[in-house]
Amino acid sequence: MPDPATPPEAGKPRRNPLPALAAIAAIIAAMALAFAWVGGWLTPSKLTPARFVDVIEKANGEVSAGYRRAHAKGVCIAGTFESNGAGAALSKARVFAAGKLPVLGRMSIGGGSPHAADSGGRVRSLSLQLIADDGQEWRTAMNSFPVFMVATAQGFYDLNVASTADPATGKPDPAKMAAFGKAHPEAAPFFEWAKTAPWSTSLASTTYNGVNAFRFVDAAGGSRYVRWSMRPQTPFEAMDAEQLKAADPNFLSADLATRLAAGPLRWDLVVTVAAASDPIADPTKAWPEDRQQIVVGTLIVDRTEPQINGACRDINFDPLVLPTGIEGSDDPILAARSAIYSVSFNRREHEIGTGKAPDATGQAGSSTGGKP
Amino acid sequence: MSPSKHFNLPARLLHWLMSAMILTMLFVGVGMVASVTQRPWLVDLHRPVGIAILLLVIVRLINRLLSPPPPLPADLPTLQSIAAKLSHLLLYALMFAMPLVGWSMLSAGGYPIPMFGAVHLPAIVPHDPALYAVLRCAHTWLAFLLFATVLLHLAAALFHAWVRRDGVFQSMAGGD
Numbered sequence: 217m218p219d220p221a222t223p224p225e226a227g228k229p230r231r232n233p234l235p236a237l238a239a240i241a242a243i244i245a246a247m248a249l250a251f252a253w254v255g256g257w258l259t260p261s262k263l264t265p266a267r268f269v270d271v272i273e274k275a276n277g278e279v280s281a282g283y284r285r286a287h288a289k290g291v292c293i294a295g296t297f298e299s300n301g302a303g304a305a306l307s308k309a310r311v312f313a314a315g316k317l318p319v320l321g322r323m324s325i326g327g328g329s330p331h332a333a334d335s336g337g338r339v340r341s342l343s344l345q346l347i348a349d350d351g352q353e354w355r356t357a358m359n360s361f362p363v364f365m366v367a368t369a370q371g372f373y374d375l376n377v378a379s380t381a382d383p384a385t386g387k388p389d390p391a392k393m394a395a396f397g398k399a400h401p402e403a404a405p406f407f408e409w410a411k412t413a414p415w416s417t418s419l420a421s422t423t424y425n426g427v428n429a430f431r432f433v434d435a436a437g438g439s440r441y442v443r444w445s446m447r448p449q450t451p452f453e454a455m456d457a458e459q460l461k462a463a464d465p466n467f468l469s470a471d472l473a474t475r476l477a478a479g480p481l482r483w484d485l486v487v488t489v490a491a492a493s494d495p496i497a498d499p500t501k502a503w504p505e506d507r508q509q510i511v512v513g514t515l516i517v518d519r520t521e522p523q524i525n526g527a528c529r530d531i532n533f534d535p536l537v538l539p540t541g542i543e544g545s546d547d548p549i550l551a552a553r554s555a556i557y558s559v560s561f562n563r564r565e566h567e568i569g570t571g572k573a574p575d576a577t578g579q580a581g582s583s584t585g586g587k588p
Numbered sequence: 589m590s591p592s593k594h595f596n597l598p599a600r601l602l603h604w605l606m607s608a609m610i611l612t613m614l615f616v617g618v619g620m621v622a623s624v625t626q627r628p629w630l631v632d633l634h635r636p637v638g639i640a641i642l643l644l645v646i647v648r649l650i651n652r653l654l655s656p657p658p659p660l661p662a663d664l665p666t667l668q669s670i671a672a673k674l675s676h677l678l679l680y681a682l683m684f685a686m687p688l689v690g691w692s693m694l695s696a697g698g699y700p701i702p703m704f705g706a707v708h709l710p711a712i713v714p715h716d717p718a719l720y721a722v723l724r725c726a727h728t729w730l731a732f733l734l735f736a737t738v739l740l741h742l743a744a745a746l747f748h749a750w751v752r753r754d755g756v757f758q759s760m761a762g763g764d
């Protein structure tokens with residue numbers, strides 16, 4: 217046998233190159249197609265993170281350049297997390313070792329408009345970035361609802377489609393919303409909360425819930441599923457419909473500023489440990505009241521900064537930025553949030569980075585900067 | 589002594605290992621940003637494999653400088669030979685650029701850069717939206733350029749193997 221590396225000798229019959237060329241073309245085409253398929257370009261009906269953000273933008277009715285596509289109106293906060301050490305038995309994450317660490321965060325209301333009235337913000341939020349002494353980071357974005365409305369990304373997509381304003385009326389089509397409710401009975405507890413839970417007068421007296429389940433891994437390798445909440449030390453004070461109606465559009469940030477001028481605000485970080493029978497991958501289902509709850513530390517907020525130039529502006533509070541000792545669960549909403557926040561972050565940072573977001577960066581002159 | 593007809597063993601091993609890794613990275617990359625369900629584990633794979641490519645391409649370049657590749661066939665048309673050299677240069681440039689852009693883009697976006705377990709990489713550029721915007725776009729467009737170049741490179745390799753049968757394919761596929 218000749219060495220295959222030797223060129224074919226002269227005089228050998230020349231082959232027809234066409235079959236080989238066709239095979240090469242077919243291989244290249246197959247690879248290009250596979251790439252396009254994996255990238256979602258061949259399947260326009262596949263729900264991708266980018267298409268999800270498109271539908272959120274549509275439901276918002278407008279794109280507010282440089283702002284978050286959801287929870288657009290907010291304010292940066294800063295302070296300290298004081299860990300009491302009780303969490304160390306549950307998770308080896310260094311944030312739970314007794315001690316203090318600096319915290320950066322953001323308080324906001326749900327919705328896509330950076331200048332919405334606070335009285336319309338049924339959902340209030342708290343996001344935090346905690347960096348432990350080993351440099352590992354924990355980001356969490358929590359909401360005032362106790363349960364989420366759906367258990368899958370598709371479900372939340374359907375809700376966004378159903379709640380997009382009808383161009384004829386300027387309002388969501390009630391028939392579509394009713395159809396959504398019928399198709400998603402799991403959303404009932406959420407809507408019940410939205411309708412009946414009393415509104416508090418202040419961001420300071422609101423409870424914020426992580427809602428999704430996570431896995432805590434301890435130093436010995438043992439693990440458990442948990443959910444967490446920030447429970448205010450500020451006493452709850454309810455606000456009725458009349459008061460809400462009369463309230464200033466920015467009453468929440470005004471209240472926060474007044475309170476902070478008088479002293480720092482505190483929340484207890486409460487970790488709830490799941491029992492074996494509790495639903496882990498379904499954020500629409502509350503866990504029974506009698507589950508073990510452990511206060512692992514206290515959040516102390518002592519100052520705010522406008523989001524137009526505050527440190528929270530350019531942060532993506534991706535709930536899957538976690539230190540070792542905290543892991544995501546199989547809850548599909550977590551994976552969806554991580555993917556979708558990234559797209560929202562990319563779009564707003566692109567707008568800011570290319571100078572297309574004068575309002576969101578405070579370059580527009582009279583901006584209110586989206587303070588709540 | 590006539591020059592070897594083959595790339596040396598480290599060059600061949602690195603070439604085939606890295607081509608598998610790079611193709612994986614390209615598919616994982618576009619797949620993870622298009623999925624609302626699979627991103628977490630894919631991105632956890634994407635970061636360390638990308639950094640591994642950066643480390644391997646350094647070793648590969650050093651090996652190439654120490655042990656130059658076999659010459660292309662003398663009868664290869666000049667244009668093809670220039671195209672081959674330029675495309676290899678571009679592939680090397682992109683094998684360095686892609687991981688560096690990935691690493692710096694996460695730095696500019698203010699993200700932590702976990703590798704595995706508690707091992708994290710430090711930021712290599714400041715947390716800055718303008719920088720992030722440029723780097724994030726560059727990561728996508730350079731990846732597309734890399735994929736296109738790899739496809740051309742693959743087509744050329746198969747052309748050498750099946751049409752020209754001139755030993756170029758064997759220089760990477762087989763040993764002395």
Ligand code: HEM
Pocket residue numbers: 268272283284285286287290322323324341342343357358359364368369372425426427428499531532533549552553556557560561564
């Ligand atoms: C599939 C379900 C969800 C989708 C598609 C979604 C979508 C979004 C988007 C696009 C943003 C803006 C991100 C950015 O630009 O940085 C955002 C922010 C936020 N989301 Fe969600 N979200 C979902 C579920 C949840 C859940 C279950 C919670 C709470 C438990 C939550 C809490 C928050 C908070 C607090 C923010 C504001 C973060 C900040 O201050 O930067 N979201 N969400």
Ligand code: HEM
Pocket residue numbers: 558559562610613614615616617618621631634635636637638639641683686687688690691694701724727728731732734
């Ligand atoms: C040879 C090396 C690499 C290749 C070929 C590659 C390729 C890709 C591709 C094709 C995408 C999808 C881009 C899009 O469709 O927009 C992507 C995204 C991404 N890459 Fe890489 N990458 C490489 C190295 C890295 C490294 C070293 C890191 C970080 C340490 C990294 C981090 C990321 C992240 C975080 C995303 C998703 C960004 C987002 O969701 O906005 N990559 N990469």
Ligand code: HEM
Pocket residue numbers: 599603606607608610611652657660672676677679680683738741742745746756757758759760761
């Ligand atoms: C991601 C994929 C790939 C990359 C980045 C890549 C990169 C390179 C580079 C830079 C060279 C120049 C030699 C060196 O210094 O290492 C080379 C040579 C070569 N590659 Fe690839 N390659 C890839 C995939 C492939 C595939 C899939 C094939 C064939 C099926 C292939 C076949 C060859 C051959 C035959 C040579 C030798 C060419 C010569 O003698 O100049 N490569 N490759």
